[in-house]
Amino acid sequence: MSQPLSRQQHLDLYYFMQLNRQLEDRMVRLFRQNKIVGGLYSSLGQEGVSVGSAYALEKRDWMAPMIRNIGALLVKGVPPRDIFTQHMAKYTSPTKGKDGTSHFGDLKNLHIVSPISMLGDLIPVMTGVAMGGRYLGQKIVTMTWIGDGGSSTGAFHEGLGLAASQRAPFVLVIENNQWAYSTPVSRQVPVKNLADRAVAYGIESDVVDGNDVVAVYTAAKEAVEECRAGRGPRIIEVKTMRMRGHAQHDPAEYVPKEMFEYWKARDPIARYEKYLTENKIWDAKTKSEIDARIERELDENQKFAEDSPLPPAETAATGVYCDGCHAIEAEWKRPKGEVTPPRSSADASWKVPSFGALDSASGGNGAKSSAAPQVSTSEAPDSPRVPFGRGPKDKAFLAEQQAKAPQRHQHAPKHSPRKRGR
């Protein structure tokens, strides 16, 4: 299990949540001054989700944000000026004005994949990053977020199916903010918890209070560690609330007033401030120091963005193709000899345990899931060599699997006792 958070880590979580909120608050003002190009999407009330989950990742790990995961970008190391310049379509933005909002990435340093507006597509993509990282021996974990709305897409299910069948070290945070634009969850998905869908993929899941940043962090940390140990993928559903409309233009009149009130009383930052005070992790002086730092940083970053130019028109026609502008080289963290002949050579045939029969002792299709690891390692594998990346003769892994087997319930999602509210 993961270590309890240190004082500094507790303060980090506050810093990033407050930075997230203040940054977006400034962008609302910029929007009203017509300085934001296009739409503005708020993550007000969801800061605990972005910050808590991304904080569980290491520097080497990869993530892909959604539009409301500004906090995750900040945690991963993106400076606020990048968020400002992106929204203002400035030439100094990470995409040089080619795209806006959280739609940018960084392959080399921060390991961030840019989202697209079509939801769900990042799930197979981050599954691929996870598979690729394992292949290269990088021991990375990947993470992305999907809303309650996006969990209805085909890409969501195709991606999860592949991730589960590959046991990819991939964490999916289902950010249930109750609304897909104007449609409530109950009209989209007829299950109690979105995390229940994990059962269908034979993977483990967790349901946590998304407005409790420590709970989100703790669940994410466990999921990341499980994935890194080869027991991925994992789903975490966080229950939270979108406290604004879909975007600035939307007054969200379809949301019951009482619902806003309910969640306002559970604001993640106010709750966390109380928690820090009650647990004597900080005092008023520390808070005002952090708040002043945020104010100062945002002043500087916002000024940089406002002073930056728009991109020159002639750059519109550039950059469609990579014509040698990028040197593409994989970073190998394992000997290449392991993946090249003769060591890579395999027996090209399948073995099907119990022949898929209904009445056989093991039952079902013989697939191994992370929720129900194989009982005996002497059982015939259902693929020529599994687990990928660990080698067929990795005794340590097999021992781990055996040790873990009796602790888990077959075909039952594991929900965390951290579940609150609702």
Add this chain to the structure above:
Amino acid sequence: MATTAAAAAAQVTMLEAIRQAMFEEMDRDPSVVALGEDIGVYGGAFKVTEGLLARFGPERVIDTPIAETAIVGAACGMSFLGLRPVAEMQFIDFIACCFNQVTNFAAKSHYLWGAPVPLVLRGPSGGGVRGGPFHSANPEMYFVHTPGLKIIYPSTPYDAKGLLKSAIRDNNPVLFFEHKFLYRRIKEELPKDDYTVEIGKAAVRRPGRDLTIVSYAAMVHTSLEAAEQLAKEGIDAEVIDLRTLLPLDKEAIFASVKKTNKLLVVHEDTKTGGIAGEIAALVFEGAFEDLDGPVARVAALDTPVPYAPTLEEAFLPNTEKVVAAARELAKY
């Protein structure tokens, strides 16, 4: 042609040439991996990837669920780590299932956020094999309309091997169409040594003076047959094989039109929105003065690919249709 030693070298089908390209590239570079439906143990629906699994193992030859979006999405993700995935569509028709992942994700990544996506998406395409409406398609033009992709559609074993190698080494998402009618019907002797064919360059398959026939894939062979018939009638046709549809080799087309002053475009894709229209517009813009007649088109009917042999024959362009169109054009 060949000396005795070289002549003894095997004649290779297009299918085998593609397989060789996969083998050699995976041998050369461990960052090349393959994924798709039934490509490993089974060796692919057409056996293009046969033997890959036994040689390179399941970490590099990955059998996936039937989930085209997941296949292409995962390939994109792998490519971000510097890998060079080659993803197979069991039939290229199924690329419709992952249209979003190809056109909105892979194709736009480099332009929008500077992320190269060095992946190859390959698969069997085209009609004439009684595959019916969902196993015979030529969906290339959906993607020619997508900036950021490269589109290759070869007509010979030599080109297929050389172009696939170039595609794998390219830093952009490349769609590689393999005409299944040609898989086992044409053979060619291939060089023993490593070679590549440059992406974006057309080839003159038959030089001629009187008119230019621009084509690609299986229709190159139809056009060549037509050119032989036309020669008997005293019409000397030049046949150009585009090989790559995006980027399109405009210069090769202009150069030929400058010489022959007449242009006929032949493709197996349906007529409306086919590349013939684009080529006609390019020639009007860039070589209008060189034309002595209208740009002519021979293409498939604007219908789905029908199943019955009589219907599919009516649907597809053939030698007679090309000869008839060329005869009309030659009158100008």
